[in-house]
Amino acid sequence: MGVDEKIKALEDEIRNTKRHKGTEHHIGLLFAKVARFKRERVDRAIKKSAMSGGGFDIRKEGDATVVMVGFPSVGKSTLITKLTNAKSKIAAYEFTTLDCIPGILEYGGASIQILDLPGIIAGAQEGKGRGREILSVSRKADLILILLDPLNRWQYDVITKELREVGIRLEGHPPRISVKKGIKGGIRIHSAVKLTRLTPQAIISILNEYGFHNGDITFGDNYAAEDLIDALEANRVYSRSLVVVNKVDLTGGIPPGFPTGAVGISADRGAGIEEVKKAIYEKLGFMKVYTKPRTGEIKWNEPMIMKTGSTIEAMCRKLPKAFLKDFRYALIWGKSAKFQGQRVGRDHVLQDGDVVFIVKR
Ligand SMILES: Nc1nc2c(ncn2[C@@H]2O[C@H](COP(=O)(O)OP(=O)(O)OP(=O)(O)O)[C@@H](O)[C@H]2O)c(=O)[nH]1
Ligand SMILES: [Mg+2]
Secondary structure: OHHHHHHHHHHHHHHHHOOHHHHHHHHOOOOHHHHHHHHHHHHHHHHHHHHHOOOOOOOOOOOOOEEEOOOOOOOOHEEEEHHHHOOOOOOOOOOOOOOEEEEEEOOOEEEEEEEEEOOOOOOOOOOOOOOOHHHHHHHOOOEEEEEEEEOHHHHHHHHHHHHHHOEEEEOOOOOOOOEEOOOOOOOOEEOOOOOOOOOOOOHHHHHHOOOOOEEEEOOOOOOOOOHHHHHOOOOOOOOOEEEEOOOOOOOOOOOOOOOOOOOOOOHHHHHHHHHHHHHHHHHHHHHEEEEEEOOOOOOOOOOOOEEEEOOOHHHHHHHOOOHHEEEEEEEOOOOOOOOOEEEOOOOOOOOOEEEEEEEEO
């Protein structure tokens, strides 16, 4: 049996097993096995597309990268030509775009790379279309822009399912579950709330499947088996997403049933483009940091725009080369400082509004 068939057989078994206390342990194991096979499949696909040179040859540029994911002909190329300087072919037939086309959007002081991709279709993660390459660039993006057709609401479910299958989670943050490996004494389970979706047996069997036999596991919420597996799997990525519905000229607005927060646009008429720019910028979550000059005043009207969670090192990369090459340490003032004027290294994580003075060799 190939991996695909093994996964399918396990998923059938999960579907056909009645869920109750007596079967939780077994179902937990099945979930863990499915997760392992899927991880192997993703790892192999990524390696394969990289080795054969079949992956998209794209260098990350700018302060953040956004990928456009959507079914063929929803208007991805039309949208990128409105957002950036990119020239991407637009046509009324499907699979017009066959490669990855980059463009740069300058907005709010940030330089945002946007990637136009071929259309995605159901079965992408199994290799349909250029599905594997699309999903593997999506894993590396800072924001996934999901572009939908207003007459085909189902596209959203297919896309989110394909993303899930390759370990991309759009919910934003990993489950609050911590595991501390021990040497002996078995597994001790701790939880802030009552666990109603996982029995102790299920927890233990999943942990065993991941090679944990002793230690402490702590749950921050009433999680299910899938969440526990997410916490144990190393290949999960937690991405931000933005849903945009194009061609609302056909429907006179976003029809009911689309995700809340979706932005309705009409790309070829240029309607809603500013809203999309603003939404991209806000979703990416930039912060402003300031450099303190050796002499004179801080230029509060000239912030450096950085991705939230950026380090001093990332900041140095935006400055002349010597700042990184001859970096000794930095002094910081602001929210990320334990005390004002604290001395920190290049790995220090900055916060919005911080002021930084870099000391060179
Ligand atoms: N009615 C309407 N048509 C649009 C709109 N935006 C784009 N289109 C049309 O939709 C068709 C497909 O547009 P593309 O931008 O090539 O779509 P795509 O998503 O890049 O397609 P692939 O590259 O094949 O995946 C073209 O005929 C566009 O003119 C819009 O806002 N309203
Ligand atoms: Mg296209």
